[in-house]
Structures are given as structure tokens and as C-alpha cells.
Amino acid sequence: MKTTVGQEMKVFLPNNICEQLSRACRIAQQILYQEGIKLTVQGVLIFINPNAQIKIVDPLNELVLDSNQIAQWLLSLKNSSESTSWQQALYKYRIPGYKTSRITHPERFASLKKGICCPNCGSCATKKQFRYTLECHCGHSEAKEKALLRTVCEYGVIRHHIPLKKKNILEFIGEEYSPGYIEALLKKYFVRLKNTYSYENKGVTYDIWFEKQKAYFASMDSRVFWNQK
Numbered sequence: 428m429k430t431t432v433g434q435e436m437k438v439f440l441p442n443n444i445c446e447q448l449s450r451a452c453r454i455a456q457q458i459l460y461q462e463g464i465k466l467t468v469q470g471v472l473i474f475i476n477p478n479a480q481i482k483i484v485d486p487l488n489e490l491v492l493d494s495n496q497i498a499q500w501l502l503s504l505k506n507s508s509e510s511t512s513w514q515q516a517l518y519k520y521r522i523p524g525y526k527t528s529r530i531t532h533p534e535r536f537a538s539l540k541k542g543i544c545c546p547n548c549g550s551c552a553t554k555k556q557f558r559y560t561l562e563c564h565c566g567h568s569e570a571k572e573k574a575l576l577r578t579v580c581e582y583g584v585i586r587h588h589i590p591l592k593k594k595n596i597l598e599f600i601g602e603e604y605s606p607g608y609i610e611a612l613l614k615k616y617f618v619r620l621k622n623t624y625s626y627e628n629k630g631v632t633y634d635i636w637f638e639k640q641k642a643y644f645a646s647m648d649s650r651v652f653w654n655q656k
């Protein structure tokens with residue numbers, strides 16, 4: 428396949444990306460079929476470099492998007508399927524524990540937005556704290572323990588090459604959270620490394636790290652909201 432990128436540069440992509448895409452679609456479709464889910468998998472080819480101007484020369488069956496079309500396309504998907512059973516089906520086939528060898532350097536880390544990221548609106552702004560819950564300015568509430576645990580894991584992914592330390596976590600999530608609470612959380616859910624004050628960092632997200640306790644965390648929100656009433 429031949430594409431043009433930018434003004435002048437012509438690129439011959441080394442591997443047939445359309446074939447790679449249709450292979451991924453075939454595999455995903457096969458999984459859904461095996462799991463008894465009646466959905467059709469459709470491939471979409473997305474170029475994420477905002478500076479690239481993509482012009483496909485050969486005719487293609489796949490939908491091709493560039494970076495400024497992604498948001499609109501995602502919005503168009505919002506109402507297309509109410510069911511999430513396909514996510515659970517694909518989840519089983521995921522390869523866990525993937526780790527990159529790339530390291531976030533201190534300068535890059537310093538420039539990142541810190542705080543607890545709201546799963547609803549993505550804001551890292553300070554949350555209103557209650558005894559068991561946190562409330563975002565968008566109105567979304569979450570169990571405090573779960574939100575902090577999720578954020579500790581996010582920090583762990585970004586700094587996957589070093590163990591977890593209370594001091595670093597506090598700097599990342601913000602000083603408004605009690606050091607004692609973070610300490611208790613680390614002791615409760617993480618493994619302390621021998622003869623140190625640091626904890627094991629698996630460098631994976633919360634949903635992978637705590638996959639076995641999934642049901643426990645899923646019920647945590649309803650339990651804390653019930654206690655709050």
C-alpha cells in the first residue's frame with residue numbers, strides 16, 4: 428500500500444497494514460463467535476500523528492481516519508451498543524503483564540498532570556473528599572479507596588522501573604490526601620520489599636493488578652455509598 432505523509436514524503440509501509448488489520452478482525456470475530464456473541468467486528472485504520480496528512484492512493488474497504496477525526500468517530504460509537512459482554516469476552520484472551528522498556532524520564536514526569544484522574548470526565552483537579560468517597564466537579568463519585576488504588580497503579584505504570592514509595596505517591600496524587608491513609612493502603616494491598624520502605628511495583632494498571640478482586644472492588648462503590656447515607 429502506498430500513502431502520502433506530509434507535503435512531499437511518500438511512504439511505502441513495510442508490512443501490509445490492511446492485512447494486519449483484517450487478521451486482528453478475524454481473530455476478534457472468532458473469539459466473539461466462540462463466546463456466542465452475535466456482533467460483527469469491523470476494522471478501522473487510524474493514523475495518530477497529528478502532523479501527518481494521510482492520502483490513501485489505493486482503494487480500501489476499511490474506514491481510514493486521521494487524528495482529528497478520532498473524537499467524532501468515538502462519539503458516533505457511543506450509542507451503537509449497550510451490551511458490554513463483548514468486552515468481557517475479549518478480556519479473557521488478553522495477554523497480561525505487558526511491559527515496555529521505555530522509561531519516563533524525570534523531566535517528562537515532572538511535566539505530567541498529577542492528581543486523581545476522574546474516570547468520568549478525565550479531570551485531575553482536586554476532588555471533594557468525604558470519609559469514604561471522592562466527588563469530582565463533574566458530579567461523579569467514587570469510593571475513595573478504589574480511586575486511590577487505581578491512581579497508585581497509574582503512577583506504577585508511568586514509573587514501572589522503580590518500586591512504589593509513599594513519598595512519591597503522595598507527590599503524584601496531591602498533598603490533600605493523608606499520608607497515613609496512603610500508608611495503610613500500601614500495607615493492605617501491596618507487598619513490601621524486604622528490608623526497605625518500598626513496595627513491589629508490577630507496573631500494570633489497576634484492572635490487571637487486582638483482577639482477582641474484581642467483584643470485591645465492583646461492589647465497593649455501592650457499599651460506601653450505602654454507608655454514607
Ligand SMILES: [Zn+2]
Nearest residue numbers: 545548563565
Ligand atoms: Zn469528573
